[in-house]
Amino acid sequence: MVRIVQRNTRGTQYEYLKCTRFNNGADCENTTMYRYDNFERAALDRILHLALDNSHFVKSDETGPLLGQVAQLSKEVELLEGERSNxxxxxxxxxxDEDTEKELLKLRPKLAEAxxxxxxxQEALDRAKGNATPEEHLARVLEVKDAxxxxxxxxxxxxxxxxRDAIRSIVSLVSCExxxxxxxxxxxxxxxxxxAGNHLKYEFDNDGNQIGGWDMREFATSDEPIFKAFSEEISEPNEAQPLAKVALADVLRRSKSEP
Structure with a gap:
């Protein structure tokens, strides 16, 4: 399958998936075209928050200095707590007595500040490593989606x-029928x-509406033999001769500016 772009008389752009042979003018019975733009929007709505884990938001240039800073401050806090304990x-x-009371009074604000x-x-380091609250993660996923x-x-x-890199790690198969x-x-x-190892399945119509699917992720971590066996079975779905199998990651290589 190849992605093609068509425009109507008003200049509105539509994106389709089309059989490569048919697109090249060869004889082929697979003349059906599928709305890729509708599919992409719907698919990303479903899986982008799962695919974009913390590793995709790591700021490697910041983690080194912050690790050193955390180590230094941890040592400082440890020493001050030791003084207080003594x-x-x-x-x-x-x-x-008057002297120990003065020392304790001077130590308390130092320890609090440290x-x-x-x-x-530590919070800055966590952010540099990509860690975030669920709300923050959703916000940054939406930011990437808009970008x-x-x-x-x-x-x-x-x-x-x-x-593209995130999708590669989670999408197993895309088929057109x-x-x-x-x-x-x-x-x-x-x-x-x-x-997700075929434990997630989404079916979309040509307008991008979800019309079916499943979520079997809980079976992947179950200790029940029957669920474990089922998890292994669905990890290799046997699709009935799909017209095409395309990797979403490969299609996402193209940019919006392509003709």
Missing amino acids: LMTFIRKYGE RKQLAEA ITSEDDETRQEARRTV REYVPGKKTPKRTITMFA
Whole structure:
């Protein structure tokens, strides 16, 4: 299958998947075309938040210095806590006096400030490693999704590279199928996508609406023999001679600016 772009008389652009032989003018019975643009939008809505894990948001140029900063501050906090512990031990053993009380009063704000700096450095390190709350993760996924269609070429290309690499790690198979319906000239067109070791299945119609699928991810981690066996079985789905099998990652190589 190849991706082609067509425009109507008003200049509206549509993207399709089409049999390579048919597109090259050779004789082929597979003349059906599938709306790729509708499929891409629907597919990314379903799996992008799963595909884009923390590893795709790592800032490697920041992690090194932050690791050193966290280590240094951790040592500083450890030393200050040791001093406080020694002072408290002295007070418990000999009672309070003016000197130890002064030392303790000076130590408390130092320890509080060191702990604050350590917490801030650790948070910065976590972010540099790509860690985020569910809300933050959703926000950055939506940001990447918007960037895929950015008018800025560099932003768009970087986002598509990120998505391409992420999709490769989760999508197993995409298949296109047609079914002729009696009394209708145009066949029913379906694009099916398997992901997460085929434990996720999504079926879309030609307009990008999800019309079926499954979520069997819980079986992959089950200790029940019957569920484990089923998990292994669905990891290799036996599709009934699909018209085409295309890797979504490969199609995502193209940019919006392509003709």
